[in-house]
Amino acid sequence: MPKEEPKIPYDKAFSPGIIFQDDVFADINLFIGSTIANKKNYIPIAGAIGTRMGFETNFSKDNFTIAPKIGYELSVEIISLRLSALNYFQQEKSEFRVLPEIGLTLGGWADLTYGYGIQINDANLHNVAQHRVALTFNLNKQFTKDVFDYFFKN
Template structure:
């Protein structure tokens, strides 16, 4: 378990380093402001799950672009996913991760723990996919399991999520009109 915790801390520190590097490339006139982004979604991994996340991060809306507009979100995610079933089929998973979803590209890395009755399964979940302005994301992920104890979950997943934030919505309007 200590190795798992060390792995999670290392991943989050790596993500934080990337976040700091992005902030350093901006001009000194721009300040990095952390914002909350609500991120609900639906995913399929052997059965349908819903997810509810909150991202604490930065909303990017760089206009006019040097090459192409940079519109999107990057930051830490905390959330929960569930299959919304009842009785012994109910599965719930709290998760912690990091997301970068800008213009046309989405990438996430999460650590999550599934619970079903008295069973528990920990996974590291990298995801890659397409994004529309960091707002609409379609990703594929592969859950790396450390103990296969819950049979109702596949290692493969397809996820669709929406990042909801007022500033991000305005930036996407500008992107569509650009």
């Protein structure tokens, strides 16, 4: 009888974070994709691979800015890569950007990334820089437990 290939789970996770650029932004997303942290399969691996949908905002009364976005994340073991498309809205101004990010991850559970926003149109927005640093988490009860077991248990 042929041996069954292990199935990679398909999960959802709440993905909050904080972004530091010219202003501090909250990052609120839904992650939908595959999460795994397992030493028992053919190849031991911990990571998150999938789509991120949400928005970022500064919640500020002065220069209130909100940016809906969609992106793709590949965070495996200690390396995190993301590519997002987002549109910043600030008063009557609108600016579309493509955002590649690279950084460190703890098995896809926590990511510390550097990103560079490539402006497609320049709306001269206040408080939105091209360079940014972000700290985000993929919060799912089972995935969190699996990642901590993977990295911190023998």
